[in-house]
Amino acid sequence: MHPFALLLLLATTSPPEPKESCETLRRNARFSVHFERVELAKLAQTISDATCKTFIVSDTVKGAISLVGPENSALTLDAEQLYAAFLAALDVNGLTVVRQGRLWRIIEKPRARQHPVPLLFDGAPFPAPEEVVSRLFHLQHAELEPTRAVLAQLVGQGGDLLAIAPDLLLATDSVANLQRLEALLKTLDTPRAADVTRLVTVRHADAADLADKVTRLVVPKAPGRTPETLTVATDERTNRLLLVGAESLVTKAEGLVAQLDVEVPGDGKARVYRLKNADAKDIAAALEGLTQRAGKPGAPGATVTGDVRITANEPLNALVIVASAGDYRSLVEVIEALDQPVRQVFIETVIMEVNVDRESQLGLSVHGVAGTSDVPVVFGSQPTGAPSSLSLKSLAGGAGLLAGVQGPVLTGVSKALGFDVSAFGIALQAVQTDSDANVLSTPYILTTDNKEAEIVVGQRVPFQQGTSSAALQSLLTSGNSAAATTLSSLGSVSRERVELKLAVKPHIGDGDHVRLEINQSAEEISGQNSLGPITSTRSQKTAVVAQDGQTLVLGGIMQDRDVEGVSKTPLLGDIPVLGHLFRNTTHKKTKVNLLVFLTPHIVRDASDIDRLVEKKTEERRRLLERTYGGTAGYDAPIDYARRRGPLSALWRAVDREQRRPENGGSGELQDTLIAPGAPAP
Template sequence: MHMHTQRLHWLVLVCCFLSTPAWSDAQTWKINLKNADIREFITQVSTITGKTFVVDPRVKGNVTVVSDRNLDTDAVYALFLSVLRVHGFGASRTGDVVRIVQSATVKQSGAPVNDDGGSLSEEVVTRVISARNVAAAELVKILRPMIPQYGHIAAVAQANVVIISDHADNIGRLLTIIRQVDVADEDEVVVVALEQAWVGSVVEILEQVAPDQIGKSADGPQRVLVIGNDRNNTLVLRGKSGPIAEVRSLIEQLDQPATSSGSTRVFKLNHADATGIAEILNGVLIDPRGRGDNSKSENTSIQADTSLNAIVVRADPGTITEIEDILRQLDIRKAQVLIEAAIVEISVDETSAIGIEAGAADATGESVPFVSTTLNGIISNVLSNIAATAGESGKIDPVQGIASVGSPTLAVARLDPDGVSFGAILNALAVNTSADLLSTPSVLTLDNEQANILAGQTVPFRTGSFTSTNNGASNPFTTIQRQDVGIELTVTPHIHDDSSIRLEVSQSVENVVNTGLEIGEAGFSDVVTNKRSIETTILADDRQTIVLGGLIQDDLRETRKRVPLIGSIPVLGRLFQNRSKARTKRHLLVFLRPTIQRNREEVADTTDRKYKGIWQVQIESRESGSESEPQLEQIYEGRRD
C-alpha cells in the first residue's frame, strides 16, 4: 500500500510539472501539487533550475502548491524557496551549492555574507551593517522584536556594527528602518556660565516665561532643553541653533547683580529639632575647612532659635532657596514605634530532707550522763521544751511537744526524772515552690530615638565606712549609693523602607535577694541582687512577635550529715544520718512586638486599646459587670467610669 501511495504522488507531481504550453519562446511550468513528498519536489526543482541541492536528512514532509500561472525558471526557484520557508525549512547558498536545512539551523549553514545582489528574497543571508550615528546596541534593542526565532542579531560595540542573519527580504526591511533611525543629530549643546544669578532661579523663570519652548511639555523644532548644574552654577542648553540663541539672550538679561547683598528668613520647624538642623546646614553650606575664599560661606549665617524651634538664615536668595529645599526634605513627620514586651520568668524550688535523731540522758548521773546523735538539733529542742513543761510533777505536756516541731516528724520519747530519759525522731520534709513572673512593659518612641522604661525601686548600696574620733568619742560613718533595681527596657528602633524594624535592645531583670540583714547589723557587707540581662540587635517585621532569648538555670544541692564511723556502716548507718536535697530551676524568656505608628489615627487606636484594657481589668475585679464603657477623656477628670 505504501509503495502504491508513493507512485501515485510521483505521478501527480510529474503531471503537474508537465502541464505547460507545448510551444513558447521561453519554457515555462505550471505547478500544482497536492500532498506531494517534499524530497520529490526538491528533485524536480533541481531538474528545472539546474541547481545542486544538499538536503538535510531531517527535511521531511508533504507539500501542497496551487497555481494557475506559468512560471519561468527563476519564478519556480522563488516559489520553491517560499514553500521551504512555509514548512520550516530554509535554503543557504554557498557558491553553486544550495543547502536545504531546518530554519533553526539555517543561520549556521554558511549563508552568504553581504551578498547585495545575488540573493533572492527567500534565501537566508548574513549582513554586517555599520551604524554611524546611533550605538549598535541601541539598534539591536529596536530590531530584535522583528527578527524571527530562527534568525540572529548581535552588536559589536567596538566596531559599532550590527550582524543580522535572516531571509534576504526581511533584512531589506530592517535596512530601511536602520537608514531612518541612524541619522545625524543636528541639535547643538551650549554651556552658559552664570556670574550673578543662581541657576535654580533662572531655570524656574525660563520655564514660566516660555513653557511651550522650555517647559517639560515643550515639543517640536523650537524646543530647547535647559539643565541647571548647581555645582558650578552653569546652564546646559540643547536644541536648534535659532531657539538656543533666543534663550541665551533671555539668560543674559536675567544674569544681573542682585539689588541687595542678602536677605533674612525665619523657617519654623514642625517636626525636626532646630539645633540639629542648624548643625546639618552649617556643615553642608558653610565651608567646613574655614577657608576665606568661599564667598557663600562668608555671606551665609545660620542660627537655631530653640524657644520657637526655628532656623534663622541670612544669605543670598540662591542659598535661601537651597536651604528651603533641604528643610522640605528634613522637616517631616517621623513614624513612631510601639514596643510591647512580655518578660516571663518561671522558677521552681524543690527541697527534700530525711533523717533520724536520737538522744539519751541520766538525770542522776549514775549511768551515761548525756548521749545524742542529733544532726539538725531537732531532738534537742524538743526534749528541752518537754523537760521545761514537765517540771517537778514529771508530767509531759503533749501540746508543747507538738508545737516545738516545725516539720513532718515521727517521734518517741520517755522522760524519767529519776532515771534515764531517751528520745528518737524520724524527720522527713519535702517542699515544692513555684513562682511565675509576668511583666508586660511597653514604650512608644520616635524612629531612631532611644526609649527607656524602668519599673522597680531605688536600693541603697553601701560603698564604704569609717570611724572618726573626736575628744575620745568614736563616730562611725557609713556611705551609701542608691541604684535602681527592677525591670528595665531600653530600645532604639530604626524603621526601614520595607516596614521592617531594626531594634537595638537592652533588657534586664534585677531583684534584691532577701538576706535577712539590715544596714548596720554585724556581718552585713552589701546588698545582694540577682540580675538577668540581654543586649542584642534584632530585625523584625511590623507587628511581628519575636523572642529575644531564653535563660535556663538549674541548681542542685545535696547535703549529707552523719555520725563519724557509725554513720558509714551499711544499712545501720542510715540511723545516724541526715540527708537533704535542694533543687532550683529558673527559666527566663523575653518577647517583643514592635508596631509602627505612622499617623495620628494609628496612635489613637493604640491609646484607646490600652485604656480599654485598664477598664476590662477593673470590671473583672468587681462582682457587677454592668458598667458602661468609659471614654478616654474622663481620665483627665479623675475618674474612669
C-alpha cells in the same frame, strides 16, 4: 370666558388591544389644544395623558398657564409638539422640568441646579430646548478664567457656570441657552499665534524680584492697541523663570535677566526658615559642615560658595540663615530633604518566667547518758540543721512535722555540765517547702525613629551595707538570733533599686523593617535571709531586625536543678535503716523557664495611635473583669447618644432614596404624582 382646558383627539384609531402601551396608542395621535389660565396640576395631568410621561409636582409649585393659538384659537399638535409647547409655557412662568429616573419633576428654574440633572459631554446630542441639563465643555486653546467670565454673563436665571482647572467648564442651564453658549465658545476657543517657552536660570538674584521687573519693563502698555502677551512664572525651589509669550518679548526678557542677574559682593540677606518636623539644633549642626567648606575654593561636595551663617532658634524651632540668594536656595534643598516627618514605633515586650521549687528536709537527733553519776558518759548525734534533742525548746522555732521525747533530768550530770541533761532524748523534724511562681511582665513604650527611649518600673529596697563595733561585740556575747537582730538594727542600711528596665532605640528601614537596639534587665526579690533580701537579675543586650508587627524571641533560659544534701555522723550515718537516726537529709529541686518576646509596631498616622489606645483600653477592661468580676465601663470615642453612627446614617440615606417617586416610593409629603390615565379608545 371661564378658564377651561380642551383636548380633542382628531386622528381616529382602532380600539386598542389590552396589552398595547400608552406610547403605541399616542404614536399617531394629534391634539387640538386650547388652555386659558389652567392650574399647573391639571395641565400636567393633561400633558401626562398625551405624552405618557409621569410628573412630580410639589405643593410649593403653583401657577396658572395659558396656551392658545393665533387669534385665541385652538392649536393642532402631535404629542412631541405638545410637550415642547408645554416646556415653553413652563419656561415663561419660571419653571422647568428635571429628569429623575423614569419620572420628571416640575420645579422652579433657580432650584434646577440643586437637582441631579443629566450630564452631557462634548459631542452628545441635546434633548428638548426647554429641559435643564449640565454640559461639560473642554477648552482647547482659550484661557479658563477669562472664558468663564465672558460666558457667565450669558447664563440664564437659575443657571450655573463652574470652572474646573485646568481646562474644563461645567454649565447648567436650559438646552436652548447651552446651545448659545456652545456656539459662542466655538468662536472664543480658537488657537492664538504660536508662543515660545523659555526656561531661564537665575544664578545670583532672586527669581521673584526679577519676575516683577521683567513684567513691568518688557511689555510696555501702549495706548490704542493690544500689546503682545508675555507670561512670567517663578519656580522658587530652583530659582528659575519660565517665560511664555511672543518670541520677540521672550528674547527681550532674556536679555534683561542677563543684565540684572549679576553677583553683588556682600549681598547677604537674613531669612527665617520654619522647620515642620525636625529639631532646629540638629539641622543647624548638620549644616555646619557645609558652611565650613564654603570658605575653601574647590572643596569637594561644597554646595555653598559665599559666607553663610546659620543660627538655631529653639522657641520657634526655626533656622535664621544669613546667605546670598543662591546659597540660601542650596541650603533650602538640603533642609527640605532633612525636615521630613518622623515616624514612631510602638514596642511591646513580654517577659514570661516560671519558677518551680520543691524542697524537703528530714532531720533526727538523739542522745543518751551511760555510766554512773560520778563518771557519766554522754553520747548522741545532732546533724547540721536538725533540732537538738538536749532541749525540746528548739522545736518551737521549727516548721513542718515536729516530734520529740526526753527522759528524766539527771541532776548530777546537769550540775557537772552546767545545763539540764536528760537521761535520753529524741528530736525529729520533717518539712517540705513548695514554691511556684509565674511572672508575666509586659512593658511597652512609644518612641520616634532613631531616638532611644527607656522605661523603668521598680522600687527601692533596704540592703545591709555594714555594721558597727557595738554590733560585733553583741555578736560575741549573744546567740545567733540575737546577733542577727543586733546587726540589722545597728548596721548601716542603703536603699537600692530593684526594677524592671527596658531601653530601646528603633531604626525604621525600607520595606517596613525595624532594627532595634535593646538593653533589657529585670531584677526581683527572690528570697529573704537574716541579713536582708536576696535578689535575682536577668538582663540582655542585643540588636535585632523585625518586620512591622512581627513577634521575635529575644532570648531565654531553661534551668533544671536537682540538689541533694546529707549531713550525718561518720560511720553511724551510713548504717542501713538505722543510719537515719544519725543524719539530716535535704532534697531541693528547682526548675526555671524564662522567655522574652518583642513586637514592634510602626505608627504612621493618628489612626494607628487610636487603634493602640483602644487595644490597651480593652486589655485593661479584660484584666478588671478577671480580677474583680463584672464588666468594666468603657468610654467610647464617639457619644452615639448625641451623634448618629455610620449605620444609622446609611439606613436613613437608603430610606430617603426608597421614598422618592422615581424609585417607586410614595414621595415626600408635599409631592403630587401625576401619571397617565387610562388611554381612551
